[in-house]
Structures are given as structure tokens and as C-alpha cells.
Amino acid sequence: MPLTTATRRTGLAERLAQRARTGYWTTLVPVFAALAVVTHLPSFLRPVWSPDEGYLATQARMLADGGVLYDTVVDRKPPLLPWLYEACFAIFGSSSLWPLRTLAIVAHLVTAVLLASIARGRWGNRAGAYAGVLYLLLSIGLSPEDTQAATFEVFMLPAMVAAFRYAERRRWLAAGIAVAMCSLTKQTGGAVLLPVLWMLFQDARQRGVRWVPALAKIGSGFALPIALVAVILTKPKGFLFWVVTGSGDYASLGSNWLQMLGRALGNSAILLAAGLGFLFPLAHRLWLRRRGRPLPERGRSFGSSLDLWVWLCSSVVAVSIGFHFFGHYYLQLMPPLVLLGVGAVATSAVRWKPVLVYTTAACTVFWGLAVLWPGQKLSQTTEVATAVAAQTTPKDTVLVWGMHPELYWLADRRPATRYLTAGFLTNYSGGKDGQKVGEEYSVSEAWQTFDEELAAKGLPEVVVDDSGTAPYQPVLIPRIETLLDTHYEVVGVTGDTVIYRLKR
Template sequence: MPTTTHRLAALTERLPARVRTGYWTRVVPVLALLAVITHIPSFLRPVWSPDEGFLATQARMLADGGVLYDTVVDRKPPLLPWLYEACFTVFGSLSLWPLRSLAIVAHLVTAILLASIARGRWGNRAGAAAGALYLLLSIGLSPEDTQAATFEVFMLPAMVAAFRYAERRRWLAAGIAVALCSLTKQTGGAVMLPVLWMLFQDSRRRGVRWMPALFKIWFGFALPIALVAVILTKPKGFLFWVVTGSGDYASFGGAWVQMAGRALGNSAILLGAGLGLVLPLGQRLWLKYRHRPLPAAGEERGSTADLWVWLLSSVVAVSVGFHFFGHYYLQLMPPLVLLGVGAVSTSAIRWKPVMIYSTAAATAFWVLAVAWPGERLDRTTEVATAVAAQTTPKDTVLVWGMHPELYWLADRRPATRYLTAGFLTNFSGGKDGSQNVGEKYSVTDAWQTFDAELLANGLPEIVVDDSGPAPYQPFLVPRIENLLDTHYEMVGVFTDTVVYRLKR
């Protein structure tokens, strides 16, 4: 009697030979294994970043009947909050492992798309190298930026897909991909620049009209956004929170020394992680600048101007708002990988040193992620445990700070739709020294809404002052200072985090 193994073997034999032994059949499983290995550390911590905590808390509020861009607010587009909500509905909200698993899938899809682009330009070996090198580079920043299931990770597949569709002159699909990218994070829309560049270059080379293709791009881009803005959310709320309401948050002012340090620091980390690709690329540019013949193994196949436009658009996207958080730099990785792969593929440089260095760098970042210190998480968990012990599931909590993961870890409902003090003070973690912090710099009508929520729902049972030395400490924000002095008493201190309980 045939066993299951024999049945599977017989079924495999019936598959076409090109499926059993084809390029993608061999490459995809290797990339999948590499994607899992590089991101195993993501499962070692309950939460890696405040963004994960914000999204998890948002998802719980949405599951409890909250309305996005009304009673649940953020300055981000809706696709990722909805994805978190869907995962919580299916798997429960006690762990982020489903989102971390989907993040690995997102990295894998990104790697496969990059492999497809590189294979079409420089051959099979370049395609496999591009996919593998992206996955190795994808953990080449601080673990808090690369192991978390955040906006940039889920933005990348649509971003690379938009470029790939444009490369193949599938303009409608390219526009839809740009829209999906923008609906994950606004700066993902920067990939529209290389898409348009490829459109006009293609029209010039082929001598055809570009207007019909441009219409397809903009129609594909506008339709999903209109569907989300008009039908799936409230148009006015979507417009404010996603488009017009982030002006002060993304302003030019701030602590210049701090911002420059963060920009240079994260650039240096990424440069170190991708040095195996950057050096061949630099050599190629230097030889071109010096007008020397390239040490080519064969004729160069195709221009890389579109890749440079893509990289430039990504640099602009990373710089918007002048925050320069590490996870923003994930957007630079796909075009950087393709440019590096192209430089190696069209020169006499061997693949072996490139792969050895990239593997060694990825191993160092992997070990760093496993050994990453957790003092902040330990303290937040300790505070969350104390909050949960002093409240019931029916009570509400106010966290006065920038770490909304405390709501999720404590499993308690927020007292307000504003999950961080940033909405009420214009404070941003990327601009700690900004002078434009205080009550008068809040989101429009935020304090009136805040007061109305407390009046309608009652004062929160617990207030956690997590401001530390930040410029929005309670004594600098009269409304919060008056709230604490009038209605609350101190019940615990955890380093520079203070817990207050409602007076009886």
C-alpha cells in the first residue's frame, strides 16, 4: 500500500520539468529559509518599538468598535492598522507573532521581486544574489528598526512591485501598487517618481504618446485611495490625519544637532551593513567619472538611471519631516541592493567577497538582535504589570508619554483617542529639543476633544507619567499638572516613570 511519501513523490513526478527544476523552484525556497533565519530574533521580544505598541493598541480600539480617523486616530494611512485588527480578530490580541510572521512574508515577497528585476537585467545569478543580499541587508540597522512589524516593512513589497510593473510597461498595475504603498505609509508614494521617469523615457525611446499611459498610472493610483478615503473611512478625517494634519509634526524646525546625529548615525550603520555592495558601486562610479574603461566581464546590459532616480526619491522620502528614524532607512535598501548587484554584475568583481562580507555583517546584526538590551522594555512591562494589578478591565488608563505599548502590555483601554502626548503637545521623539512643544502646538481642537472624552467617559483610574525629562513634563503642561494635582495621588515610581491613581 503506497505511503504518503510515495504519493507525494508520484505527484511531484507528474509536475512539468520546468516547475520541478526551474529557476524559481530552486531560488524561492532558499530565499524563504533565509528570510526566516534573518528575522528569527523578531519573535524573542513581545514588542520591539513604540510603533508596534501604537498599532496593537489601535487594533484593540478598532476591534472594540472604534472608528478610524474619528475615535481612533494616527497620522498614518489605514492599511497596517486594519491588518493588525484582522490578525487580532483571528489569532487574538495577546501576541504579535502573527504580525511578525507576516513581516517575514513581506520581506520574502520584496526579495523575490528584487530577484525578478535583477534577473531580467543581469541574468540568473544576479537575480538570486539580489534576493539574498536584500534579506541579509534587511537586518542591517538597529534591531528595534529591523525586527519590528512596522509600516516600512509592509510598504516595501508594493514599492518594489510598482517599480517592476513600470519596468514592464504595465502602467495601470504600477499606479495601483504606488497607491497601496502610499496607503501603508505616505512616503511610499515617492516611488511614483521613478515610475514616471520610466514612462517618459520609454515614450521617448519608442516614439509613442505618453498621455494614455500616464492616465493609466494616475487612474490606478487614484482609484484605491478614493475607495479608502470616501467609502471605507470618513473623507474629512482621512484627509486631515493622512494628508493635511501632519504639517507641524513634519516641520523644518527642531534640534538640529540631534537630527544631524541621527541622520549621519543611521546612514553610517546602513553603509557598514551594505559595504559589500557600496564598494563595487563606488568603484563603478569612480571609473566612470575618470573616463576609464570599466573592467567589464561583458558588455553592460541596460542603463541604471531609473535605479538612481528610485534611490534619490527614497532619500527624499527618508528626509521628509527631518526625523531620520532608523526604520525610515529600510526604504533605501531595495534600490541600493539593485545598484550594487548591477555594479558587480557588469564588472570583474567576484561575487564571493560580496556575499562573504554581507553574510558576516548580517550575522553580526543577528547576534546584536538576540543580545539586544531590554531595560526599557523591562521597565515598561513592570509598569504595565502594576497598572493591571491596580485596575479592572473596565477601567481606563492615561499614559502621558510616547510609549503607547504600555496600554497593550497592561491590556487596559486608553482614556483618550490620543495615544501619545505628541498629539497634545506636538512633541516628536525625533526632535526632542524642539521649541514648538506645548499645549498651544497641539493638533487642531485636540484639547477640546480630550476634555470632552474625559467628561463623557469619566476620569481614568490610572495616569502614568512617562514623560521623564522631556519638554512636555506635567509642570510644563498646565492642564495635565492641574489634572494630577486635583484628582490623583502618587502610588508608584519606576525610575523616571510615575504612576498616579484616582483619589477616592
């Protein structure tokens, strides 16, 4: 007898229910979610972890007050994350970053699922599960200020891994769109375009198919979202300057190359220690191959992973651009490193248990560091913000002369200028010495714009000198020194931070 429509529907429902109970992802995703929450639970212990969070939070408030991105609200970063902060503040209020920290956990979860999907397709179910778990354990394997903050690199990772996954499955248009989303979160995320193109040309060579239509799909998928943002959603000239062309001096090597080299090696060593459990088998395989010894294989061959090496190399280049080597830059290296390590273990005689035990132990150490991380600087910043709030009213404006824009957000006061750090007016950035730092090295026309803003809004009620002994301290910047000497008096000192108030 032929099956009725109702019978077929009942059978389909039963099969779907059975798959939900025993399915690979329905079992694995809850485990990933729980692990993502546990590893990043310390992120909720501090109001702000890094100046980047403070900058984004202040930007979001300025946008909510009618500011225009890349005009009256500026930064050298793409717009997606400032818009996300603004949206969260509109829904949940702007007094806490917990919604962003929650979304950061979701971003890590999505990254883990995508990595598991890639590893599962290459080396089987077990490798997929371990790829997600090991990524989540490794995701806090740097300084807590770099891994627990809701910053650009964290939100860049899902789109970056998605681009690789789509390219692996020959979904070229989707891969191009994912590269665009990654680039619109942080410029260096666009480096994943290199392995995407590599996989395209390798696919065309091996299958003997035309690569031009696929390349056109990647190009259109990449270009159209960026064009939409640059031409329609922001000011084209401002977008081009702030996101693409306006960071030349900021990204220069400078003369303090020893400090930058030390930071690069130091953060590399920390990441290596955090992932040694699965990176050691990878290094062992490379050593055997270099010595010409046979490589024990199990399951699918590891030799098909050249695209992962291209991905890793492109990420290394992205981390190195600008020569700053901040710890949070290294988050971009984690996905390809995890996949290479998982592949090395999955295709060799190495057992998973010692790999998992070591990585869990390392994760526990970094989790403990995050819980016990010193808070002296945050305490001082909070104390200064409290003093600024006491010296001003919500209608007053404030100028923070330093590199800690979180002061604006913590004090809940409006910035007197669109330039939220002294770096825009002096070309100073973390790790630089006094070379090419000063008024003459500012962003083009920044001082003219600064003077116009003060003339239009009036002088800020309070100026916070947070420069300490940095090469942009007021005695080295004549315009700021003159402003303070002429119009302000000292009303408080906290540590190396001086608070000035407008003279009555």
C-alpha cells in the first residue's frame, strides 16, 4: 500500500526527533556553549578590560547622541563593531558592557562550531569535537586583558573561519561575503582572502574547471558589502581616509624596534605555551618530515593541509602589519593553529588524552590569572573618573589627554573633541618612543579641527592629563601646555594623572 501524506510526515518527524536526540551537533554544541561560558566567565568581573573597550563604548555614546562616524566620531577601525556597541547600548543601556561580553562568548562559540565542522570534514567526528574544545581552551591563552575583552579580534574570528569553510566547500560568493564582513570588523581580517584564493586556484587546477566565474563571485561578494558601507552607510571620503589610507604613520616601525621585537617574541611564547599540547605533535611531524623519516598516518592524510599553512602564513602577516604585536592581535592565529594541531594529532599515533589534559591545565592557569589579574590601573582610572564626575555636570565636556578613553565612559561625560586619544594629535601609539611623536606628526588637519571644536563647544570644564612621562606630555606639546597654563588650574592628582579645571 502506498504511504499516505500523514504517514510520511509522521515518519519524517520521528527521524528528525531521533537525529536530534543522537545527532552529532545536538550533543556537541551544548558542550561547546558551556565551555565558552566557563572560559570567559572572568570577563564579567571588571567593568572594562582594555582601552579598546573604553574607546568603543565612548564612540557608541557619541553615535547615540547624533555623532556621525568618520566625521564627528572617528577611529582607524572599520564600522561594524562600533555599530554593534551602539545597538547594544540602545537596547540594554550604556552603563555596562555585559551585553557585549555575552556576544563575545557567542562569537567564540560560533568560531568553535565552524572549526569543528572543518576538522570533522577532514579528519572525522572525533577531530571535529576536539577542534572546538581545544579552540575554546586556547581562546584565553594570552594576557587576560587581550582575551577577556569584547574587542575587534574576537568578533572578527567567526567571519574569518566562515570564509575558509565556505571556500573549502566551493561556495565562492558566500566566501567573498564572509571576507568582507571580516574586513569590516578589522582590516587585517581581510588576510583570509589569501587562503580563499589559494583554494580557488587549487580547485581549478585539480578539477580542470574555469576559475574566472568563481573569482568573479568572490570579488563581488567581497566588494559589494564594503561598497554598501563606504558609499551609503558612511561618508565615502571619511571611510576611505580613516579605514584605508590614514594610518601610514601609525603603522610604521619607528626606532623602538627592540621593544616591538620583545613584545612579538613574548606574546608568541605565551601562545606557544598555551597550545603546546597540540602544537608539539605538529612540530614533531614537521621535524620527521625534515629528517626524511616516514610519517605514521591514521585516517585521512595530513598532507592535504597546505591550505591551512597558507591561512596561518597570511595570519602571521596580518599580525605583523603595523609592527605593534599587541597580544590581542594573536587571536587571529588561533584558528589555523588549532586546525593544524588537530590534524597532526588525528593523523598520527599521538593520543588525544595527553593533548587535552595539557591544554586544560594551561587554560586553568590563564583562567586563574584572569580572576586574580591586578587591578591597580583600573582602580586609579576609576578613581579619576569619579573625581571628574564630581567636578562636572552631565552638560559639561571633558578632555582626556592620554591613551585611556575609557575615562570618558566611566565618568559618563561627553568628550570635548572627536579625537578620543592623544595619539591622533601626536602620532603616539603603544610601544613607540619619542621619534615622530609631536604636533607636526598629527593626523592631517587634526589640530585645525581640534581648535574649531573647542571654539564651537567652548573650552572643556575639565582636562585630565593622563600622559605621565610619555613623549606627548604637555611640556612637549606647546598647544596643550599653553591651553593648560592659560585657562586651567590643578584640582587633583591621582598617581601620575593630573586633573585640571577651568579657572573661574
